[in-house]
Amino acid sequence: MKIKEIFAQKKKVLSFELFPPKRDGNLEALFQTVQQLKQMNPDYISITYGAGGSTRDMTYDIAVRLKESGILPLVHFTCVGHSRFEIKELLNKLKTAGIENLLALRGDPPKGETAFVPAADGFRYADQLVQFIRSEGYDFCLGVAGYPEGHTEATSKEDDLQNLKRKVQSGGDFVVTQLFFDNQDYFQFVQKVRAMGVSVPIQPGIWILTDYVQIEKICHLSGAKYPNALKEKVEPIKSDKDLVARAGVEYAIEQCEDLLRNGAPGVHFYVMNKSQFVQQVVEGLRAKGIVFE
Numbered sequence: 591m592k593i594k595e596i597f598a599q600k601k602k603v604l605s606f607e608l609f610p611p612k613r614d615g616n617l618e619a620l621f622q623t624v625q626q627l628k629q630m631n632p633d634y635i636s637i638t639y640g641a642g643g644s645t646r647d648m649t650y651d652i653a654v655r656l657k658e659s660g661i662l663p664l665v666h667f668t669c670v671g672h673s674r675f676e677i678k679e680l681l682n683k684l685k686t687a688g689i690e691n692l693l694a695l696r697g698d699p700p701k702g703e704t705a706f707v708p709a710a711d712g713f714r715y716a717d718q719l720v721q722f723i724r725s726e727g728y729d730f731c732l733g734v735a736g737y738p739e740g741h742t743e744a745t746s747k748e749d750d751l752q753n754l755k756r757k758v759q760s761g762g763d764f765v766v767t768q769l770f771f772d773n774q775d776y777f778q779f780v781q782k783v784r785a786m787g788v789s790v791p792i793q794p795g796i797w798i799l800t801d802y803v804q805i806e807k808i809c810h811l812s813g814a815k816y817p818n819a820l821k822e823k824v825e826p827i828k829s830d831k832d833l834v835a836r837a838g839v840e841y842a843i844e845q846c847e848d849l850l851r852n853g854a855p856g857v858h859f860y861v862m863n864k865s866q867f868v869q870q871v872v873e874g875l876r877a878k879g880i881v882f883e
Contacts, residue, residue, distance in 0.1 A: 591662060592731035593691045594763040596633050597791040603856030604630065604872070604882040605664070605793070608863055609638040610648040617652065621659075626865035628661060630872050631882070633856070636664035636693060636766075646680070654687050664733060665689055668697025669719050673711040677719070681728055693733040693766065694720045694757070717756040724761035734762035736792060738770045738779035742813040751782055758788050765790060766858050769797040769808070771841075772817040773848050780853075794849050797860045798867045799838035802828045839867055843874035850880055 596603055606627050611620055627635065637652045653663040665684060672680070684692070696716045713719050720732055734757040737750055744750035754765065765783075770776055776794050783792060797812075799805055802824060809816050820841055827833040846857050859868045875881075 591690070592763075593634055593662070593664060593733065594731050594791075596662075597764055597793075597855055600633065600883060601855070602850055602880070602882045603633045603791075603793060605634045605636065605856065605858045606632050606861045606868065607636045607638065607795075607858065608652070608861065610652060611863075617648075617655070620652070620863060621655065623861075623863055623865050624656065624659065624661065626869070627861070628659070630869060632661070633882070634662040634664050634691065636858070637666060639666040639668050639670075639695070639697060650683065650687070653684075653689055657688060662691065663689060664691045664693055666695060667692040667719075668695045669713040669716070670697035671712075674722065675711070677712075677722065678726065681723065681726070681730075685728065685730075689730075691731045691733065692723075693735070694723065694762070695735055715753070717753065717760045720757055720762055721760040731763050732761055733764050733766055734758065736765040736767045736779065736783070737813070738767050738775040738794075739813050739815065741768075751786060754783065755786050755788055758790055763790060765792040767792065767795045768814070769795045769812050769860055770814050771799075771820050771845070772815065773845060773852075775815075776849065776854070777852070791855045793856050793858050794854050795858045795860060796842060796846060797862075798842045798871060799824065800835040800867050801831065802834045835867065839870045839874070842867075842871045843878070846871060846875055847878055847880060850875070856882065 608620065611617065635656055637649050639646065639649050649665060653665045656663040694716055713722065716734060720734065723730060723732065736754050740747040740750045767776065780792050797808060799820065805816060823837040823841055824834055827837060849857060861868045
């Protein structure tokens, strides 16, 4: 099934993101997490693609296994290190395996490199990748990334919005956003995107703060700000890991409730390959009368 069809059928879409394990072939722990996530009836699960395409084969293997487990996979698909010919080979491989949904991304540079350099006969930007996939006649459902606070490499938020518009005009079917903690950033982002004539679903991406030492790193990598509302919950208890996790879950429940009651077409959780905390958030939402339907 194509994810754009799910958005057309449901008011609230639930999805999770996983990343391939660092050690080759060590998938059993990951799929224990998958079985726990499956109990929450997600509409799809996305699988990331390592920096520089480093987990390409494992990402493919995980997607196939998810499909065999009755879970709809969304495969991250990047430009990094691939020529047009190699991209076509990969697309054909995914199509043959029955994969229907891709998240088309530029991707991160290989480990140790700070600047993105396109491969020979490759692409520099995600909109070029989307355009190529469409021009070659593939009928994948294509998701693209959106950045409520602006991409960290964008010259301005306005330029970044234009980049998103190009991705959708080139053939993107829905948008999954980078994580954020202040819902006003999401709502303002959606308003600006709609004013540009972009009408595809924009699913907010949510990261649950469960470990204080991660907050600085995650904000640095994503470009997300650490808002006062979250600081006030976390800073007084930052030395107590259990209390931080509880506060992070409570904040995520409040954040998701606000999003879902005010028009967001669902939520996409960056679960960090752990099911415990996202399960608490989903249960907390259900206790407030919010179900994913």
